[in-house]
Structures are given as structure tokens and as C-alpha cells.
Amino acid sequence: MRFATGDNLAVPVARPGEFEPLAIGSLAVDPPVVLAPMAGVTNHPFRSLCREFGAGLYVSEMITARGFLMGNRLTKLLASSMPDETPRSVQIYGSDPVDVGEMARALAAEGVDHLDMNFGCPVPKVTRAGGGSAIPLKPRLLARLVRAAVRGAGNVPVTIKVRKGVNDDLTTYLDAGRVAQEEGARAIGLHARTSAQLYAGEADWDAIGTLVERVTIPVLGNGDVWEAWDALRMMRATGCHGVIVGRGCLGRPWLFGELAAVFAGREPDPPPNFGRIAEIMVDHAERLIEFFGAEYGLRQMRKWCTWYTVGFRGSAKLRAKLVRIDSLDELRAHLAAVDSDEPFPLNALRAHRGKGGRTQRVVLPEGFLDDRDDDTPPKGPRSAEEIAAWEKALAGG
Numbered sequence: 001m002r003f004a005t006g007d008n009l010a011v012p013v014a015r016p017g018e019f020e021p022l023a024i025g026s027l028a029v030d031p032p033v034v035l036a037p038m039a040g041v042t043n044h045p046f047r048s049l050c051r052e053f054g055a056g057l058y059v060s061e062m063i064t065a066r067g068f069l070m071g072n073r074l075t076k077l078l079a080s081s082m083p084d085e086t087p088r089s090v091q092i093y094g095s096d097p098v099d100v101g102e103m104a105r106a107l108a109a110e111g112v113d114h115l116d117m118n119f120g121c122p123v124p125k126v127t128r129a130g131g132g133s134a135i136p137l138k139p140r141l142l143a144r145l146v147r148a149a150v151r152g153a154g155n156v157p158v159t160i161k162v163r164k165g166v167n168d169d170l171t172t173y174l175d176a177g178r179v180a181q182e183e184g185a186r187a188i189g190l191h192a193r194t195s196a197q198l199y200a201g202e203a204d205w206d207a208i209g210t211l212v213e214r215v216t217i218p219v220l221g222n223g224d225v226w227e228a229w230d231a232l233r234m235m236r237a238t239g240c241h242g243v244i245v246g247r248g249c250l251g252r253p254w255l256f257g258e259l260a261a262v263f264a265g266r267e268p269d270p271p272p273n274f275g276r277i278a279e280i281m282v283d284h285a286e287r288l289i290e291f292f293g294a295e296y297g298l299r300q301m302r303k304w305c306t307w308y309t310v311g312f313r314g315s316a317k318l319r320a321k322l323v324r325i326d327s328l329d330e331l332r333a334h335l336a337a338v339d340s341d342e343p344f345p346l347n348a349l350r351a352h353r354g355k356g357g358r359t360q361r362v363v364l365p366e367g368f369l370d371d372r373d374d375d376t377p378p379k380g381p382r383s384a385e386e387i388a389a390w391e392k393a394l395a396g397g
């Protein structure tokens with residue numbers, strides 16, 4: 001049986017030679033699948049878990065350049081990796097070319113294999129200061145930032161990730177594609193929603209197709225890959241060179257196994273039943289505890305418990321207990337009570353995890369659009385307190 005939400009969504013698996021490995025500079029990503037950078041999510045524990053199920057490129061969450069350069073303990077931990085992780089990929093968030101260049105240089109010296117730059121952040125605190133997804137509104141500033149990272153990174157390939165624009169009247173992705181290409185970025189990822197849309201509604205895959213036509217560097221399509229079939233559909237419909245998978249893998253790390261299967265021309269295995277998922281949850285919790293320590297690791301695990309159990313029978317009651325766990329034994333005890341044979345619920349395949357469905361009005365700095373050629377970096381946080389407040393806002397975005 002093919003496991004999919006609808007016949008129209010379950011498309012034929014890849015034909016031999018249909019899709020090339022994704023080339024990011026000298027890096028060959030095969031299958032052409034990238035784990036989206038997600039704040040509070042794509043730390044080493046989750047990346048390593050996803051990698052065990054599949055193949056591809058697994059990007060860190062965004063790491064703020066200021067926090068990194070000032071040696072903030074948590075920022076450094078989030079940017080860090082383990083010797084088992086190759087290729088190692090880090091996403092940089094910064095709006096000052098000097099910081100960004102310095103961070104790229106430091107990470108290249110540490111041996112990272114890929115750097116991504118985040119120009120899609122929709123958080124109000126950030127756009128109000130002219131940062132995040134507001135930056136592509138100023139192509140010359142964007143160019144300075146990409147140039148600084150590319151220079152700092154040396155031989156390490158740099159990519160950028162953008163949204164379609166700030167809102168439907170202020171789209172920026174085509175300018176961003178041109179700039180990325182001119183400044184030596186090796187690929188561009190497009191989350192095909194505007195910042196005003198946040199995570200609501202459907203991503204505009206047509207925009208991905210348009211970008212593919214306009215640039216010569218590889219385009220990574222992003223938005224609404226919930227099932228492995230969506231990745232094939234997106235690549236066939238848009239001609240993009242790879243896909244970035246975000247919320248679809250929250251609580252479903254085996255999605256990367258399904259993706260590897262369909263790109264290799266095989267039908268994916270059915271998803272795990274509840275018993276196997278309980279084992280994966282314990283494994284995930286152990287990884288979080290090992291990396292972050294027991295207290296922070298277990299606190300992180302609580303939100304994962306919600307994502308892993310979406311859609312299972314009677315899971316609301318179970319979740320009420322799981323979001324209060326204080327120990328691994330408690331997690332194990334609660335999970336011991338689940339019906340191991342219960343199959344994965346079909347209605348959870350496209351359940352939106354991680355972000356709600358609200359939209360927003362994007363606020364830019366006063367007069368920001370008066371001079372779009374201005375390449376002055378926006379003022380970012382400088383003191384340790386400002387950086388901490390900034391990072392908290394980013395994590396919530």
C-alpha cells in the first residue's frame with residue numbers, strides 16, 4: 001500500500017537519472033534534499049537523528065554573528081557539531097558585513113563544509129531595525145553581506161536563503177537571486193512565502209519556477225514539503241535543483257528515509273507505528289540530554305513530544321503529561337502505556353507543526369524605502385544584554 005494523504009499527491013517515484021545530485025560548489029548533495037535551518041530545532045541532536053534515517057544536507061539553525069563572535073556560550077554550542085557530522089553546515093544570521101566575514105572565516109577555519117546565510121527572518125524586532133527579510137530590499141547591502149561571507153569562507157561554499165519578499169507589493173527574490181549569483185553564492189534557497197505570510201497559506205511554487213528561469217546557480221525550493229511525494233512534485237513542477245524540508249520533519253525524522261527512497265526510485269516504507277515512534281522519542285531525548293545536559297535537554301524534549309504524538313488516538317491526554325516531563329524515566333514510563341501497534345495516523349502527515357497560521361503586517365524602519373541603493377548596515381545589538389534579547393526574539397520567530 002502507498003502511504004499518502006491522497007492519490008493526487010502520491011506521484012511516481014524518481015526514474016533512474018531523473019534528478020542530479022545537488023551541486024553546491026564542490027559539495028554533491030545526493031539525494032538533493034536539505035534539512036531547513038530551524039531555530040530551536042536543527043541542533044546537532046536532531047540533525048544526527050535525521051541523518052540516520054536518510055541522506056542529504058543538514059543545516060544548523062541560524063547562528064547570530066554577534067553572539068558567535070562574542071563567544072556567547074549557548075550560541076557557540078548551537079553552532080557546534082560532533083566529529084561524526086559530515087558535511088557540516090551552519091547558517092549565519094548577521095547584518096554587518098564585518099561580523100559576517102569574520103564569522104565565515106572562523107567557521108571555515110573550524111572545518112565547516114557549507115555556510116548558509118539567512119535573509120528571510122520575519123521577526124518584527126528584526127525587520128523594524130532593517131534586518132532579516134528587510135535586507136534584500138536593499139540589494140547593495142545584500143551584496144556587501146554576501147561578498148563578505150564568500151570572501152571570509154574561502155573555499156567553503158556559501159548559499160543564501162530568502163523569502164519571496166516582504167509582502168506581495170514588495171517582492172525581492174529575483175533581485176536576491178541576481179545578487180547571490182553576482183557575489184559568488186553557490187545556490188539560493190527560496191521559501192516561497194512573504195514575511196507578511198509568515199508560515200500561513202500555501203507556498204507559491206510558481207515563484208520557485210520563475211527564479212529557476214532567472215538564475216544560473218542552483219535553486220533550492222522551500223515550502224510545503226510534508227510528504228516525500230511533495231519533493232518530487234516540487235522538483236518536477238518548478239525545475240528546482242533541490243528541496244529544503246522544514247516543518248514536515250518535526251516529529252517525523254524518518255521523512256528523510258522516505259525522501260531517500262523515492263529519489264532512489266523505491267517506494268518508501270510505511271511510517272513507523274506508535275511503538276517504534278516511542279523508541280525514536282527516547283533516542284531523541286537521550287541525544288538532547290547528552291548535548292545540552294539534562295535540564296535544558298528535557299525542556300527541549302517537551303515540545304518534540306507534542307510534535308511526535310500529533311494525530312494519535314487519545315494523544316491529547318498523553319501530551320498533557322509529556323509536556324511536563326522532568327526525567328528520561330518519566331518519559332519512558334508515559335510512553336510504556338501507548339498502543340505500540342497503532343499505525344501512524346494519515347491525518348498527521350500534513351499537520352502544521354512548529355508555527356501557527358497567523359499572518360502579520362511587516363514594519364520597516366521609517367523612510368527605509370526612500371533609498372534602496374543605500375548599503376549602510378542596519379544597527380544591530382552590541383551589548384551582551386541586547387544580543388540576548390535579540391536571540392530570544394529570533395528564536396521565537
Ligand SMILES: Cc1cc2nc3c(=O)[nH]c(=O)nc-3n(C[C@H](O)[C@H](O)[C@H](O)COP(=O)(O)O)c2cc1C
Binds near residue numbers: 061091222
Ligand atoms: C520552528 C522554526 C524555526 C525556523 N528557524 C529558521 C532559521 O533559523 N533560519 C531560517 O532560514 N529559516 C527558519 N525557519 C524557516 C524554515 O527554514 C522554512 O523556510 C519554513 O519553515 C518553510 O518550509 P516548510 O513549509 O517546509 O516548513 C524556521 C521555521 C520554523 C518552523
